Amino acid sequence: MQPTELRELLTVDGLRLLDSLPAFDQKADVVQQVARLRKEGHSPSLVAAVLTQARLRAKGRSKFGDFADRMLFTEAGLEQATRLPVASTHAGRFRRAGLRRIADLGCGIGGDALALAALDLGVVAVDRDEVTAAIATYNLAPWPAAEVRLGAAEEADLDGVDGVFLDPARRTEGHSSTRRLQDPADWSPALDTAFAFAERLPTGVKLGPGVDRELLPSDAECQWISVDRSVVEVGVWFGALARPGIRRAALVLGAHGPAELTAAGDSDDVEVGDLDEYVYEPDGGVIRARLIGDLARLIGARTISRDIAYLSGPTAVATPFAQCFRVVETFPLDEKRLRQELKKRGIGRVEIKKRGVDIDPAAFRKRLQLSGANEATLILTRVAGHHTALLCERVQPA
Known part of the structure; x- marks a missing residue:
């Protein structure tokens, strides 16, 4: 936004026009909106400014809620x-x-x-x-x-x-x-x-x-x-x-x-343990703060491989600090084998998570040639140092 555009917007008429616009509709015909506002006598710069602000206000609701409806924005701001x-x-x-x-x-x-x-x-x-x-x-x-x-x-x-x-x-x-x-x-x-x-x-x-x-x-x-x-x-x-x-x-x-x-500082790691019935994916904030060890002790879990931020335990524990999955089956991380196993189970939709493996989830999903009405989560990672695929279902512990 240029200073001249902002000065025109920050007038009684400019702000009144902005507030009079209907709720922003991404599918609306912008050309028609511009033509209507220009026909009403508004300058091209003001029309561009108010339509931009209407779009940014709608986008800003995800950060500012109802406050966004009376705020002004720049794209970068x-x-x-x-x-x-x-x-x-x-x-x-x-x-x-x-x-x-x-x-x-x-x-x-x-x-x-x-x-x-x-x-x-x-x-x-x-x-x-x-x-x-x-x-x-x-x-x-x-x-x-x-x-x-x-x-x-x-x-x-x-x-x-x-x-x-x-x-x-x-x-x-x-x-x-x-x-x-x-x-x-x-x-x-x-x-x-x-x-x-x-x-x-x-x-x-x-x-x-x-x-x-x-x-x-x-x-x-x-x-x-x-x-x-x-x-x-x-x-x-x-x-x-x-x-x-x-x-x-x-x-x-x-x-x-x-x-x-x-x-008081980075938490001490817990020992690597065997893969158990449940796998936890710690929240990114916990991982960044290096408090995975404290979380593991809190929920009674162990890491599944050295330097891998997945935890595993025998019970499903409700915690806001991690997502929980039940391990349905484990397979070697072999693309052909996984394609066969998913087809056999009629799994047509998979959420793919990965840590410690060099795989592009979007490309990998495409190569799996999925078909069927069922869905699952596929965790691609290392277990005890070995590349492994975990076929899982999401769990919401009580």
Whole structure:
């Protein structure tokens, strides 16, 4: 979005037109919509802007729920924004730590600042991009205690601030097509600069979940968060924002509500054991936090092979930290044999999971030539060091 387009959108007529549009329908005829709006006398740039915002608002509901219906977005800003349930966990940390005025440096479209303001915390939201800062200003307008400033995180005035939150930009600048920056020194602010704020104030830094663990400070609490079994971030917390005695945490958010495993450090592994009746796939947050050993002890399970993140046990235990499967049959990982066995059982749909084997699940599924009305889960992995296929069914323990 260009500044001129945003200025036209941020008028009484522009916002009224946006709010008057029907719910976005991906199948609707866009040409007809454009023609209708142009016939009503609206400029081409405003028509493009409101239709883009209608589409982004519909897309934004997955992150912001009903709040999305009154927010503005850029394509890149929405993609990089924190989901509201996750932003709420960030905000809760600041409130529990007794911090009252927070600087959100690199605020983007204002997702985390919105969650902070909703808890009646004062917010100074800073972003270096003019369009993004303007959109954050609009999104935070309902909260008088939230202030948006245009500027670089490194140069932000922290006078009167008692806590800092940063989400370093890890992609190239822009509002739509951007590319990922691999070197932490190229992030905005650079990772070392972000961590350095902790020398002055209690600080939280949001990073991608796959960040090199060697970059994570040993004196901080690192919490990996997954939402509906997708790992979305690792939060690095310093000072009063870090919980005493906790250096590793896996927070799992889903229909079951929040559930968390915590530890003073990476957990010790459990021994490799025989494949039992049930197999567990740990949540990605548990795997990233390296708390698989603690989970195994919690559910009475063992690993099935060294360095493989599947667990196995004799009973089906209900846990939010793993998915459970009953092992129906085991086979050598032989494509021809599997094709025959699945055909014999009338299995026409398979969910394929894999760890420790070099297989493309989509291509492998196609080569299986599936047919039949039944369905199953196929886990391709190593058991006691041997490549093995586990024919399984999903289990929902009571």
